[in-house]
Amino acid sequence: MDAGLAYDGSTRSDYASTKPQADAAWIKSVEEGSPAWEAGLEPGMRVDSVNGHALLDIIDWRWEASDDVAELEVFVPEGIGEESGAFLCTLEREAGQDWGVEFTDVLFDGIRTCVNACQFCFMRMLPDDARASLMLRDDDYRLSFMQGNFVTLTNVSDEDLQRIIDCRLEPMNVSIHAVSPDVRRGLIGRHAQRGIDVLEALCDAGLEVHGQIVLCAGINDGDELTRTLDWVEARPNITSLAIVPMGYTKYSRQFSHSFSEDVEASREVVRIIEPYQRRARETLGITRFQLSDEFYVDAELPVPAAETYDGYPQFYDGIGMLRSFLDEAADLCAAEGDRLVALARCLQTESAAAGASGPAVLCVCGEAALDVFDAYFAMWAQVCERGGAEPCAEARAIRNDYYGGDVNVTGLIVSCDLLAQLPEDLTGRVVVLPEVMFNFDKMTLDGDTQEHILSELASRGARCVVCTPSPRSIADALEGRDEECCE
């Protein structure tokens, strides 16, 4: 078999959801006319083995069923199909054809949880009434490969390690944090060394790794940060390293400050990393060592140019989101000015007719993103001014009282803060809600539903759109909110 498994993310699971985890390879759907359908497979059946091999997860399925013939052992529960019990079947397909079967989950044996006791663990800083699913401390190398989750590798067995290497499950996303044994042990717990040993083995085997450091002031910054950067610099398989500041909530018993309150400490981190970035650019042509957006905001420095981000390999770790947002806003305003003017005119007309005053659109974000949202709407307002239209949108940052501390990102906005801080009178206004504040079940972190929030805001006179919080998605969503508008 070829080295490397392509994973397209189509069967992504949601571990913050309220759904129970799968305990086996249960079939969720079968495409009509597909090889799986021809062989008699149906939703609700369970695949116990392929070519004699039991399946742990979707990686096994793809690996074992990679040829054009597969022998399956299938279990049929009562009520599914004509006869219950176990049966054998043979699947055959044309070269390149999909089997046409989808499973209820990507992991068939449950999720692996972590064996660590990280000082900075966000789970230790949650309120008592936090949803149980938020307390799930996953640390599963398979989700690192399939979904980009960061893992510590401290719970990886020798057998797992061999599997990662044999199947070339890369890139692996690994939390490194620190390399000195005593600092690692103090920061992560007694299994810390195992993580570094496994990471060394992955590097020796030539697998690509994306690394991450959660930086805790006074623990793994300063000289320890330099040691960790040196260690990473000497291992070219680690193609990107993200450094993010520790965040804390008001429920933390250990932390009450971080880089967010310390401009000088944030600037020091920027100074420490710059020589590593310079050397990587000179020798490899990439920046490789990346600071999260928060460091530049906390240091009161401009975010770097797009080229610095090497194609944004750690975008979802908060690396380059602000730069990407600003560049997208500038591109949109430059390239689609007429469209934005027409949209603004339409929104303002509707809003004024409904009895609102001021900008028609109120766009919700976290406090950390307020400056870039303001910048976007200022650019849009300039375009409107040139086109003879009124500015139509303003940003509204929601302060995170629920978590407190220095939590200020858009993805952690909760319902109780949102509803308490938005105006009681929203007559005629369009409220744009960021979809990242909801999980796949459309629930917020404090357990409210999207449906309830939309109905509450409707009772205040607002119409709502929910979209990705990016300039183009916001414009698209506003345009699509009403079929007759802006035609």
Ligand code: SF4
């Ligand atoms: S690895 Fe550390 S931070 Fe992550 S869940 Fe476990 S204890 Fe928490």
